[in-house]
Each structure stands twice: as C-alpha cells, then as structure tokens.
Amino acid sequence: MAGKVHTFEEVANHNSKEDCWVTISGKVYNVTPFLEEHPGGDEILLMNTGKDATTEFEDVGHSSDAQExxxxxxxxxIxxxxxxxxxQYTPPAPSSTANRDSGDSFNILL
Structure with missing residues (x-):
C-alpha cells in the first residue's frame, strides 16, 4: 500500500517523544507509539529523526520480526x-610546514 509522500522538512519536524517520525529506505514511519517498547530505548529513535536512518537501522541488524x-x-x-x-568528507590539505618537518625527520633517520 502506497502512502502519502512527505517532504524531508515535514518529517524532520516530528522529532519529539510526543511525535516521532523516522525515515528508513525511503519510507516514513511514525514510531511514536513504539518509543516505550523499542528494545534499544526511545533515545536511539529520537536521535535518528531529521535524517535518513537507513544506515543506522541496517547496521544494528534488525530481525525479520522487527522489520515486519x-x-x-x-x-x-519521503x-x-x-x-x-x-x-562528503574532504581531508584537510597538508600544510607546507608539515611537509617540511616530515622531510627533515626523514633526512635525520637516513
């Protein structure tokens, strides 16, 4: 059954114990009634509001019962x-001082 299509902003606004929605694999879930029952505690669900929680959900390795x-x-x-x-993570550019220091250390070792 296809449900309503929700915007990211709309889902992100449901981020409290009284009204908690999460997004997993492109689907939106109102987990408010499940907060007290969740084996990992309500905090983990609340921490995953306002973002795509697919990776976190999959990393835990939920059972088929949980998925059902x-x-x-x-x-x-969504x-x-x-x-x-x-x-995307962009590593910091090495400074010229760091390059010079590492070269000096290398020369000392030789």
Missing part, C-alpha cells in the same frame, strides 16, 4: 527531491 513490525508504523514515503545533499 515496522509495517504497523508506515505512514508514507519525497527524495527534498532530501538535503549528502556532505
């Missing part, structure tokens, strides 16, 4: 065009 239970909380899909761009 999720169907109870499904309320729609509008992927509203998702923020993922930021």
């Amino acid at each position: 239970k999720m169907k109870e909380f499904y309320i729609g899909d 509008d992927t065009s509203t998702l923020p761009a993922k930021q």
Whole structure:
C-alpha cells in the first residue's frame, strides 16, 4: 500500500517523544507509539529523526520480526527531491610546514 509522500522538512519536524517520525529506505514511519517498547530505548529513535536512518537501522541488524513490525508504523514515503545533499568528507590539505618537518625527520633517520 502506497502512502502519502512527505517532504524531508515535514518529517524532520516530528522529532519529539510526543511525535516521532523516522525515515528508513525511503519510507516514513511514525514510531511514536513504539518509543516505550523499542528494545534499544526511545533515545536511539529520537536521535535518528531529521535524517535518513537507513544506515543506522541496517547496521544494528534488525530481525525479520522487527522489520515486519515496522509495517504497523508506515505512514508514507519521503519525497527524495527534498532530501538535503549528502556532505562528503574532504581531508584537510597538508600544510607546507608539515611537509617540511616530515622531510627533515626523514633526512635525520637516513
């Protein structure tokens, strides 16, 4: 059953114990009624609001029973065009001092 399509901003605004939505694999779940039952505690669900929690969900290795239970909380899909761009890690450029120091150390070792 296809549900309503929600914007990222709309889902991110549901981020409290009284109203908690999470996004996993492009689907939106209202997990508010499950907060007290969640074996990992409500904090972990609350920490995963306002972002795509797919990686965190998969990293835990949820059982097939847990995945089946999720169907109870499904309320729609995320509008992927509203998702923020993922930021990529860019390592800092080495400073010229660091390069000179490492070269001096190398020469001393020789």
